[in-house]
Amino acid sequence: DIVMTQSPDSLAVSLGERATINCKSSQSVLSSSNNKNYLAWYQQKSGQPPKLLIYWASTRESGVPDRFSGSGSGTDFTLTISSLQAEDVAVYYCQQSYTTPTFGQGTKVEIK
Amino acid sequence: EVQLVESGGGLVQPGGSLRLSCAASGFTFSSYWMHWVRQAPGKGLVWVSHINTDGSSTNYADSVKGRFTISRDNAKNTLYLQMNSLRAEDTAVYYCVRGAGYNGYCFDFWGQATLVTVSS
Numbered sequence: 192d193i194v195m196t197q198s199p200d201s202l203a204v205s206l207g208e209r210a211t212i213n214c215k216s217s218q219s220v221l222s223s224s225n226n227k228n229y230l231a232w233y234q235q236k237s238g239q240p241p242k243l244l245i246y247w248a249s250t251r252e253s254g255v256p257d258r259f260s261g262s263g264s265g266t267d268f269t270l271t272i273s274s275l276q277a278e279d280v281a282v283y284y285c286q287q288s289y290t291t292p293t294f295g296q297g298t299k300v301e302i303k
Numbered sequence: 304e305v306q307l308v309e310s311g312g313g314l315v316q317p318g319g320s321l322r323l324s325c326a327a328s329g330f331t332f333s334s335y336w337m338h339w340v341r342q343a344p345g346k347g348l349v350w351v352s353h354i355n356t357d358g359s360s361t362n363y364a365d366s367v368k369g370r371f372t373i374s375r376d377n378a379k380n381t382l383y384l385q386m387n388s389l390r391a392e393d394t395a396v397y398y399c400v401r402g403a404g405y406n407g408y409c410f411d412f413w414g415q416a417t418l419v420t421v422s423s
Contacts, residue, residue, distance in 0.1 A: 231409050233348075240398055240413035241348065246406065284348055288408035291362060292338075292350040 193217050193287050197295035204302040210272040212298045214285035219265045222289065229289035230271045232261055232270045235297075244283075245270065277302065305329040305412045307399045312417030319389050323417055325382040325399030333357070333377040335375050336402030338410065341395035341419075349395075352384065355400065367393075389421045 192245040194217040203208040220229045229250035243252045245261035247269055258273045272279055280302060285295040311323040323339070332388035340349040352363045352373040361373050372385040382399055403411040 221319075229406065229408070233410070239412070240415060242413070243403075243409070243411050246403065246409050246411075252411070286348075286410070288406050291353075291364070292408045292410075294348045294350070297347045 193220065193290055193293050195287055195293050195295040197283075197285055197298050199298060200296070200300065201299040202302045204272075204275045205303045206277065208303075210275050210279070210300055212283055212285075212300075214263075214270070214295050215267040216266045216268075216287055216295050220287045220289040221265050223251070224258055228264050228267050228268070229287055230261075230263070231286045231288060232259075233284045233286065234279075234281045235284065235300045241284065272300070275302070305401070307401065307412060307414030309397065309399045309414045309417035312397065312419045314420045315389055315423065316423050317390060317421055319421070320385070320387045320420060321389065322399055323384040323386065323399075323419075325414060327380045327382065327399075327401075330401070332375075332380040335404065336407035337373075337382045338399050338400040339373060339376060339382075340410065340413075341393075341397045342398070342416075343392075343395040346395075351397070353408070354382070355407075356407060386419070389419075391421050394420060394421045395419060 196215045198213045230248040232245040235241040249261045282297045306328045308326045326374045338353045354361045354373045370388045374383045399414040400410045401412040403409040
């Protein structure tokens with residue numbers, strides 16, 4: 192199985208500031224057949240199911256605010272929240288869909 | 304509007320069985336891969352099982368292989384998870400999840416989950 196490792200485990204950011212979450216896969220999730228990275232990001236607010244934010248490493252799901260962006264390729268990926276809002280407090284997970292799915296351990300984002 | 308509504312969770316003794324159901328609506332159920340993903344209390348997300356559109360292909364996490372069986376009834380727009388030989392470590396909320404059309408292993412809609420507690 193591909194192991195997904197996120198960093199940090201938690202972070203506290205002031206309102207309006209940037210939040211950056213990293214995700215590293217134990218092997219590349221870049222497909223040579225279509226040049227796509229099989230990497231998604233999810234947001235899970237307390238007591239709610241996860242919500243898909245980003246797929247193909249950098250494509251925002253419909254309706255997701257543009258302050259959320261994804262980047263990276265191969266084994267190293269980043270989720271950036273450009274200007275943190277109160278409603279962004281949540282746990283964020285990366286997930287690879289290159290093989291049988293695996294998730295990172297999650298990163299808890301709080302307001303400083 | 305896409306809706307996934309899980310049911311069938313509850314308290315069961317170790318070694319017991321449960322059958323989870325997921326009623327789907329708001330989309331063409333038979334056109335999508337479906338999955339079960341679980342989350343133990345206070346822990347992260349773990350993929351459990353997947354089934355393809357017509358039920359001819361299934362896959363399981365090693366931790367449940369041989370004990371859990373995923374199935375679907377496209378006429379009833381319903382996904383199932385038969386869970387046998389349950390263990391304490393199977394205690395979790397179980398989400399019914401739709402695989403995205405562009406990548407079946409990407410999860411674009413999630414149900415609200417059903418809680419399974421395995422305890423004596």
